[in-house]
Amino acid sequence: MPKALPVIDMTDPVRCAPVAAAPADDAAALDVALRLKALADPVRVKMLSLLFTCAEPCTTGSLAAAVGLAESTVSHHLTQLRIAGFIASERQGMSVHHTPRRDALTALCKVLDPGCC
Template sequence: MSNLALDSTNVNATGSWCCQPLGKEELSAADSEKIAVMFKALSDPVRLRLFSKIAARPGGEACVCDIQDVGVSQPTVSHHLRKLREAGLLESERRASWVYYRVAPGVLSAMAGLLSQTT
């Protein structure tokens, strides 16, 4: 996976990472790199399912103990969660012996804006 990551510093005041909806203007090379990292992280079915489980939780936050039932081993779950964090899609916080994950601020609205239909 690329070393590029989407983080809160990439999100602008309108809640998007970089640019207009995909059909509105041509992407720059830098913007396409940032967006590709996000899509690559979400292209794995286990990662997409983990991201969905976290996003669907009240407050958009979940303990790893509550979301690890995705049909793979615990070390594999940790690997996939790390990839989602590296892509800037999730943030994490250790509380005692558990790690809690939450959707990074602005990610869902930015993805929606990026994929919205142009008029």
């Protein structure tokens, strides 16, 4: 039986010492790895790019049309990005509006390379 990964709260941006500063402890390494795993899919990277460049909050339907996938598939990808803390979603009537969380990506960049941001 495969070993289950521990569940950690990733709703806040990653807050640990830069990986280049000192050896990362197990918890910090897991936190960073799970966030990178959420970005390790070309569709998710494309969707995140669309969210950052969209002038207004995007809906699941508009993202599905932009990436050429079913809304259910896009919804799955959005859930992974939300769990990792990279996007925020808000229901408005019959649709859900998604916005990127720049602070979460900036924090991840600073952990990977403190001189980048």
